[in-house]
Amino acid sequence: MPELPEVETTARGIRPSSLGRPIDRVVIRNASLRWPVPLHLTDILPGHAFTGLSRRGKYLLFQHPRGTLIIHLGMSGHLRVIPATKAAEKHDHIDIVMGIHCLRFNDPRRFGAMLWTESDPLQHPLLATLGPEPLEDGFDADYLLGRLRKKQIAIKLAIMDSHLVVGVGNIYANESLFLAGIHPQKPACDLTHPECTKLVDAIRRTLAAAIEAGGSSLRDYVQADGNKGWFQQQYRTYGRQDQPCHQCGDLIRLSRMGGRATYWCPHCQPFVAN
DNA sequence: CCACGCTCCTGCGCGC
DNA sequence: TGCGCGCAGGAGCGTG
Secondary structure (H helix, E strand, C coil): CCCHHHHHHHHHHHHHHCCCCCCEEEEEEECCCCCCCCCCCCHHCCCCCCEEEEEEEEEEEEEEEEEEEECCCCCEEEEEEECCCCCCCCCCCEEEECCCCCEEEEECCCEEEEEEECCCCHHHHHCCCCCCCCCCCCCCCCCCCHHHHHCCCEHHHHCCCCCCCCCCHHHHHHCCCCCHHCCCCCCCCCCCCCHHHHHHHHHHHHHHHHHCCEEEECCCCCCCCHHHCCHHHHCCCCCHHHHHHHHCCCCEEEEECEEEEEEECCCCCCCCCC
């Protein structure tokens, strides 16, 4: 599902084709996403082109002379630039038509969102309280240690909180903790500075590798250009319960934390108190 | 402030 | 072959 690497991959994939092309019309077939899609987008967007496309966490920000279109792909959303003549298919909820091109939003599960703001998008209530970007300078061992110090919750749940750091969904939380050699159930406040260093490094390497690979793939996820991601073939723990760990041969274990599937290697990620 | 569980939704894989 | 169930999952939101 779209985690940060998928969103970044989408942004890179559609940036060249979605910017600088005057918008002719907006078609909203189904406004019922996570929040209602503002219907007046059909009046506001036409007549101008998107001028920029950036990403904050898993939110895509399309700059427009009149404001900013904020899009979240949820867990099954796709954004693609396709020929405007292509017939709409199931779950094609919104089209933004730009000449012979069309930016099309498809989202079977409708966990996604499309919002509009005419203020600074980074001050939007959904974005203002987000944690630092994992691949930027604000995310380091000192920051992590400071934020974890008072947290009693398990480290896996802590790093999946977008207010602590953005972009670490279930898959990458599992993978990062494996790389860092930290048990997912370890209380967040028990992590040492060296462990925080390892974890920051692991999160960075995991996300960077996934972006490099063009985004992961789970079932129906397809890249902006229609190719499937292949990072999933490199998973070390995710979906590998009862299969041997690539590092030590012990069997990968599966449990549930906060309702999410949690995978770990009992040998490489021992549950040790400090 | 903190921790936790519920909720939105559809498609798929599985067991019977 | 079909049916029903459980699961997948981001993240806001309500509750204690």
